[in-house]
Amino acid sequence: MAQMNMLEAIRDAMRVELKRDPNVLIFGEDVGKVGGVFRVTEGLQEEFGEERVFDTPLAESAIAGLAVGMGTQGFRPIAEIQFVGFIYEALDQMFVQAARMRYRSGGRYNAPIVFRTPFGGGVKAAELHTDSLEGLALQTPGMKVIVPSNPYDAKGLMISAIRDNDPVFFMEHLNLYRKFKAEVPEGEYTIEIGKANVVREGSDVTIIAYGMMVHTAVAAAEELEKSGIKAEVIDLRTLLPLDIDTIVESIKKTNRAIVVQEAQKTSGVAAEVIAQINEKAILHLEAPVLRVAGPDTVYPFALIEDTWLPTPARVAAAVHKVLEF
Amino acid sequence: MSKQPHVVHADPVTPLSVLSLDGDVVNPDFLPALSDEQLKEIMYRMVFTRAWDDRAVNLGRQGRLGFYAPVSGQEASMVGSEYALNKDDYVCPGYRDIPQLVWHGLPLYQAFLYSRGHQHGGQVPADVNVLMPQIIIGAQVLHATGIAMAFKKRGEKRVAITYTGDGGSSEGDFYEALNFAGAFKLPVIFAVQNNGYAITTPFKKQTGAQSIAHKAVAAGIQGVQVDGMDVLAVIKAVSDAAERARNGEGATLIEILTYRFRPHSMSDDATKYRTKDEEAEWALKDPLIRFGKYLEKKGLWTEEDTDRVKEEAKATVNEHIKKAEATEKMTVPGLIDSMFETTPAYLEEQKADFQ
Numbered sequence: 001m002a003q004m005n006m007l008e009a010i011r012d013a014m015r016v017e018l019k020r021d022p023n024v025l026i027f028g029e030d031v032g033k034v035g036g037v038f039r040v041t042e043g044l045q046e047e048f049g050e051e052r053v054f055d056t057p058l059a060e061s062a063i064a065g066l067a068v069g070m071g072t073q074g075f076r077p078i079a080e081i082q083f084v085g086f087i088y089e090a091l092d093q094m095f096v097q098a099a100r101m102r103y104r105s106g107g108r109y110n111a112p113i114v115f116r117t118p119f120g121g122g123v124k125a126a127e128l129h130t131d132s133l134e135g136l137a138l139q140t141p142g143m144k145v146i147v148p149s150n151p152y153d154a155k156g157l158m159i160s161a162i163r164d165n166d167p168v169f170f171m172e173h174l175n176l177y178r179k180f181k182a183e184v185p186e187g188e189y190t191i192e193i194g195k196a197n198v199v200r201e202g203s204d205v206t207i208i209a210y211g212m213m214v215h216t217a218v219a220a221a222e223e224l225e226k227s228g229i230k231a232e233v234i235d236l237r238t239l240l241p242l243d244i245d246t247i248v249e250s251i252k253k254t255n256r257a258i259v260v261q262e263a264q265k266t267s268g269v270a271a272e273v274i275a276q277i278n279e280k281a282i283l284h285l286e287a288p289v290l291r292v293a294g295p296d297t298v299y300p301f302a303l304i305e306d307t308w309l310p311t312p313a314r315v316a317a318a319v320h321k322v323l324e325f
Numbered sequence: 326m327s328k329q330p331h332v333v334h335a336d337p338v339t340p341l342s343v344l345s346l347d348g349d350v351v352n353p354d355f356l357p358a359l360s361d362e363q364l365k366e367i368m369y370r371m372v373f374t375r376a377w378d379d380r381a382v383n384l385g386r387q388g389r390l391g392f393y394a395p396v397s398g399q400e401a402s403m404v405g406s407e408y409a410l411n412k413d414d415y416v417c418p419g420y421r422d423i424p425q426l427v428w429h430g431l432p433l434y435q436a437f438l439y440s441r442g443h444q445h446g447g448q449v450p451a452d453v454n455v456l457m458p459q460i461i462i463g464a465q466v467l468h469a470t471g472i473a474m475a476f477k478k479r480g481e482k483r484v485a486i487t488y489t490g491d492g493g494s495s496e497g498d499f500y501e502a503l504n505f506a507g508a509f510k511l512p513v514i515f516a517v518q519n520n521g522y523a524i525t526t527p528f529k530k531q532t533g534a535q536s537i538a539h540k541a542v543a544a545g546i547q548g549v550q551v552d553g554m555d556v557l558a559v560i561k562a563v564s565d566a567a568e569r570a571r572n573g574e575g576a577t578l579i580e581i582l583t584y585r586f587r588p589h590s591m592s593d594d595a596t597k598y599r600t601k602d603e604e605a606e607w608a609l610k611d612p613l614i615r616f617g618k619y620l621e622k623k624g625l626w627t628e629e630d631t632d633r634v635k636e637e638a639k640a641t642v643n644e645h646i647k648k649a650e651a652t653e654k655m656t657v658p659g660l661i662d663s664m665f666e667t668t669p670a671y672l673e674e675q676k677a678d679f680q
Contacts, residue, residue: 062501069471106448241669
């Protein structure tokens with residue numbers, strides 16, 4: 001089996017699908033010859049030609065709107081928005097036009113589009129390159145939201161996203177692109193959209209995370225184990241639809257949970273997860289479910305982001321709080 | 326003073342017109358080649374559209390329609406531009422562009438359902454090449470570029486046309502679309518129906534540009550201005566643009582100078598922002614009168630024909646509004662099921678609250 005880092009795995013997924021389906025296209029800013037600013041699409045234009053993988057003028061709303069138009073004609077665009085903060089320029093086309101296409105047309109049209117974007121902090125990028133904007137997408141009926149945490153999942157989820165007949169917002173954490181390599185099967189395989197993954201089993205507390213925070217959670221769990229605390233870690237993988245069943249099963253066992261997100265604390269994924277835990281598992285809880293998150297400020301300038309972002313120590317502290325409640 | 330080479334110049338534009346206000350051909354070079362039957366069909370559609378608009382306004386007042394944007398005055402623009410296309414060309418409309426949809430094949434009762442806020446209004450039949458009306462100003466202009474790119478990639482000799490107004494030409498999406506169309510040389514026609522007002526804001530407050538057509542220059546596409554009260558001029562402009570697009574010569578921006586005789590929607594008062602003099606001036610340019618005179622002189626049309634079409638339109642509208650009213654009501658579970666191809670478990674749960 002091949003060893004790939006996450007960006008290689010995502011590229012491999014796109015290569016598999018470009019080969020399999022002539023309707024799959026990749027476009028965005030600088031995705032062609034250079035292969036994107038992070039080289040995620042490197043080599044794909046060379047392999048599949050400029051008709052399939054092409055650069056666009058610099059205009060995010062047009063990239064997304066082009067995808068919507070092409071989607072109505074049976075193409076399956078993979079549209080790259082170069083950095084997450086630039087999705088604001090494309091919000092109408094992504095969150096209104098694409099996400100409502102099936103609904104507005106009563107099923108006559110759909111928008112089988114993958115909107116790819118890098119996001120995520122800890123890499124000292126420029127302002128508006130790293131923010132966690134998945135919460136915005138969660139407020140958008142009609143859009144699926146995926147945030148992989150490792151190369152294997154990234155490939156399987158990307159293939160599923162490309163094959164999905166509804167729009168998918170696929171968020172790729174910058175800090176994970178080249179963080180580590182893992183075994184990734186050759187060829188095609190899929191991971192079901194909407195299924196969480198228990199990445200570490202435990203009996204004392206459930207730590208729910210996604211993206212880079214899965215690794216922060218695992219680091220915290222390893223620290224906690226030294227003092228005899230067995231934490232179960234769940235990687236959400238898909239934020240919408242959310243796999244509440246896996247979370248509830250875990251809480252039935254552990255009776256305690258915390259949710260970790262990079263995004264600002266208020267009204268985000270963690271708030272949604274906790275609301276759903278309240279609806280489905282409140283009688284299994286021995287303590288309130290806590291959030292570990294960024295504070296409610298603008299995502300900070302680079303020099304302070306390491307302090308701003310949730311750390312294993314902050315996760316461990318939250319675990320102690322729910323255990324001692 | 327001579328032109329300075331380092332300053333970009335844009336010469337004034339004169340709108341393309343074919344007919345005088347009296348229905349005489351003043352520019353025979355631009356007269357589109359149409360048979361007598363075709364000329365009568367065009368008049369039929371314009372008279373029908375006017376009568377349907379009159380009836381729709383009444384239906385709106387009776388509460389039998391929902392949001393409705395009147396179209397009287399714009400028949401030459403709407404009917405003529407659609408008539409210049411093939412049925413496999415794609416129409417990407419704004420909210421006022423219902424006549425183009427219907428003449429392109431959308432059943433009238435579905436247009437009424439759309440107005441009433443029924444989802445089936447947007448369920449365009451599979452063989453009808455239109456998008457449902459767009460509410461976000463200018464969003465459809467980008468969709469047309471995407472559809473045009475799909476045609477180009479598949480080597481199809483098809484064209485996408487999109488409509489917006491003078492207000493829509495101020496939106497960012499409009500410029501992004503023009504620029505993409507220029508950069509990729511896409512078979513798309515941007516029809517801007519400049520009816521003088523973006524709701525109530527007059528054109529002179531919309532832009533400092535001397536015309537909307539000039540905006541094509543910066544995008545590297547062809548810009549054309551046309552007298553939008555002259556249906557033959559509109560047909561000529563759109564036919565030429567479609568031919569260029571099919572020949573791989575790229576996109577055209579057509580500014581169609583037109584006027585809406587009624588307010589922007591059923592809920593605004595045009596007397597607050599328009600003068601009687603202005604309305605009277607535009608009334609003289611009424612596309613039905615002008616084209617009607619042309620046909621009368623050719624012996625192709627009479628007042629009786631107009632009356633007959635009006636009656637036919639009334640009967641058709643009545644039949645379709647009844648069909649719309651008899652269409653099964655929407656349900657919340659049905660709406661939930663239209664969010665995704667396969668309804669996810671969490672939405673199945675939410676459905677249960679409404680069953």
